[in-house]
Amino acid sequence: xxxxxxxxxxxxxxxxxxxxxxxxxxxxxxxxxxxxxxxxxxxxxxxxxxxxxxxxxxxxxxxxxxxxxxxxxxxxxxxxxxxxxxxxxxxxxxxxxxxxxxxxxxxxxxxxxxxxxxxxxxxxxxxxxxxxxxxxxxxxxxxxxxxxxxxxxxxxxxxxxxxxxxxxxxxxxxxxxxxxxxxxxxxxxxxxxxxxxxxxxxxxxxxxxxxxxxxxxxxxxxxxxxxxxxxxxxxxxxxxxxxxxxxxxxxxxxxxxxxxxxxxxxxxxxxxxxxxxxxxxxxxxxxxxxxxxxxxxxxxxxxxxxxxxxxxxxxxxxxxxxxxxxxxxxxxxxxxxxxxxxxxxxxxxxxxxxxxxxxxxxxxxxxxxxxxxxxxxxxxxxxxxxxxxxxxxxxxxxxxxxxxxxxxxxxxxxxxxxxxxxxxxxxxxxxxxxxxxxxxxxxxxxxxxxxxxxxxxxxxxxxxxx
Amino acid sequence: xxxxxxxxxxxxxxxxxxxxxxxxxxxxxxxxxxxxxxxxxxxxxxxxxxxxxxxxxxxxxxxxxxxxxxxxxxxxxxxxxxxxxxxxxxxxxxxxxxxxxxxxxxxxxxxxxxxxxxxxxxxxxxxxxxxxxxxxxxxxxxxxxxxxxxxxxxxxxxxxxxxxxxxxxxxxxxxxx
Numbered sequence: 001x002x003x004x005x006x007x008x009x010x011x012x013x014x015x016x017x018x019x020x021x022x023x024x025x026x027x028x029x030x031x032x033x034x035x036x037x038x039x040x041x042x043x044x045x046x047x048x049x050x051x052x053x054x055x056x057x058x059x060x061x062x063x064x065x066x067x068x069x070x071x072x073x074x075x076x077x078x079x080x081x082x083x084x085x086x087x088x089x090x091x092x093x094x095x096x097x098x099x100x101x102x103x104x105x106x107x108x109x110x111x112x113x114x115x116x117x118x119x120x121x122x123x124x125x126x127x128x129x130x131x132x133x134x135x136x137x138x139x140x141x142x143x144x145x146x147x148x149x150x151x152x153x154x155x156x157x158x159x160x161x162x163x164x165x166x167x168x169x170x171x172x173x174x175x176x177x178x179x180x181x182x183x184x185x186x187x188x189x190x191x192x193x194x195x196x197x198x199x200x201x202x203x204x205x206x207x208x209x210x211x212x213x214x215x216x217x218x219x220x221x222x223x224x225x226x227x228x229x230x231x232x233x234x235x236x237x238x239x240x241x242x243x244x245x246x247x248x249x250x251x252x253x254x255x256x257x258x259x260x261x262x263x264x265x266x267x268x269x270x271x272x273x274x275x276x277x278x279x280x281x282x283x284x285x286x287x288x289x290x291x292x293x294x295x296x297x298x299x300x301x302x303x304x305x306x307x308x309x310x311x312x313x314x315x316x317x318x319x320x321x322x323x324x325x326x327x328x329x330x331x332x333x334x335x336x337x338x339x340x341x342x343x344x345x346x347x348x349x350x351x352x353x354x355x356x357x358x359x360x361x362x363x364x365x366x367x368x369x370x371x372x373x374x375x376x377x378x379x380x381x382x383x384x385x386x387x388x389x390x391x392x393x394x395x396x397x398x399x400x401x402x403x404x405x406x407x408x409x410x411x412x413x414x415x416x417x418x419x420x421x422x423x424x425x426x427x428x429x430x431x432x433x434x435x436x437x438x439x440x441x442x443x444x445x446x447x448x449x450x451x452x453x454x455x456x457x458x459x460x461x462x463x464x465x466x
Numbered sequence: 467x468x469x470x471x472x473x474x475x476x477x478x479x480x481x482x483x484x485x486x487x488x489x490x491x492x493x494x495x496x497x498x499x500x501x502x503x504x505x506x507x508x509x510x511x512x513x514x515x516x517x518x519x520x521x522x523x524x525x526x527x528x529x530x531x532x533x534x535x536x537x538x539x540x541x542x543x544x545x546x547x548x549x550x551x552x553x554x555x556x557x558x559x560x561x562x563x564x565x566x567x568x569x570x571x572x573x574x575x576x577x578x579x580x581x582x583x584x585x586x587x588x589x590x591x592x593x594x595x596x597x598x599x600x601x602x603x604x605x606x607x608x609x610x611x612x613x614x615x616x617x618x619x620x621x622x623x624x625x626x627x628x629x630x631x632x633x634x635x636x637x638x639x640x641x642x643x
Contacts, residue, residue, distance in 0.1 A: 353580030391583035
């Protein structure tokens, strides 16, 4: 009979289920037989729901047939064992109907669940990015076509395998992968991935795998997130991978070009500085040689222009390395302390409350704090206290640098971060440029005569609280 | 990290903890005292200290904990917990042997300064309302508390006065307040 084909299944999973249903059926029928022969026709019949529900859930296509067979068995048992009276016949037929009904309902719901799971599997299967998933025990539950192509490992070879079998496919060694950090956060696993970023509920990192593409190697961007059930419990994790080799190569080429341009700019800067030094010398001699006020005025104007060129050279020198190194996670407390150490704050009291905050920014970020402290402590009158805090907002995290003292006049605020020659120099302009590389914004929102307040807004994906 | 001499400008006298009212203004802080926020890996040290304070435990995902250290030892704690609808200040505790030295005031001042960008709510023990008022808190009606913070004392059935508890609020702000 077709129904027993399942008994011949080669899948150990299926065999275990069939054996479980068989045992449950034998026990339930046995209990009912003993009960009926002892005159008990109620309560014990409920035991038959166990194999009916199991069969309907595990084998939904045969659930209805199975529950019908159980119902027939039950009815036959009653008919052959007990003297039939109208009440017993009605109650037995009712129970039989319920067996069939329950079996049918469970089979229907299970079929719908299977269809939903199947749809999800198909979505994963045809995702353009290599994607795989594991359950809470670390066993592979999904392995799509794209990951088959990337690793050369077929789904049939790896499905239901645990013990970091998926890592073997990528790294040629059994070790935790990024999605294991979702299941079991662990510093050792974290150390295997550089620059792990948290983007919403995802963990994102980049890795280089030398053995792929015939030994040429590939740069991969890996993103992992949790699989959760309706109660919010983590039931597994899913990892999606994207080949970013071309992007990395482009970035590397740009960095090389930038480095060469820097070298050329450095040579040009040096030559201009030398010529400028010569010009200063000639102008100084001119001041001594001529006493005609008109000529002296003319020389002074030339000197001003020369100083303007010198300032441009200074800015260019300070700007030369900005943006040449990739952004990195920066502990804010250390960056602020570095800036303070470099600047020296005299009698000003500083209190920094950013112990747990890290931001993803250009490595020159400490210079931003330096220029802000320079503008507030050195350039603003009456500052005795500086407080550095952070504030989590809907659109990110703001680092706030607040001082007492005179504050900054409203007329100056508007051009504070532009390139200017007078007070505040070009430091805040550079601070603004450094921030903008990583999508960070900076503004001054203090109240004149009450103090300064610099707000550095970090985008949501660019900060973490450790 | 803010050491005692750094803090001198605004908080050099002793304060009380929850069981020791502010009657210690004449007591000077002695020894090397450091006030700072705890890192996540230090939360367990706070949990140990809080064993005698309703067995309170910290959660790095929602809490900022500020500790006063005397050497390596935590001598006072204060916590600011982020709720979906507001910030709740609690866990202000100084072990009995370290009281009457002003540590509590240091911990609360640190918390208030570090978290001053948000409105801060708290349920103060009534005889400490004056102490918290020094930090900018003022009494409010229970209904003003955000719902998730109000839930903490739902057992009092709206009779916080009977429970000897006063809801308080500190509006966001630093120097100007």
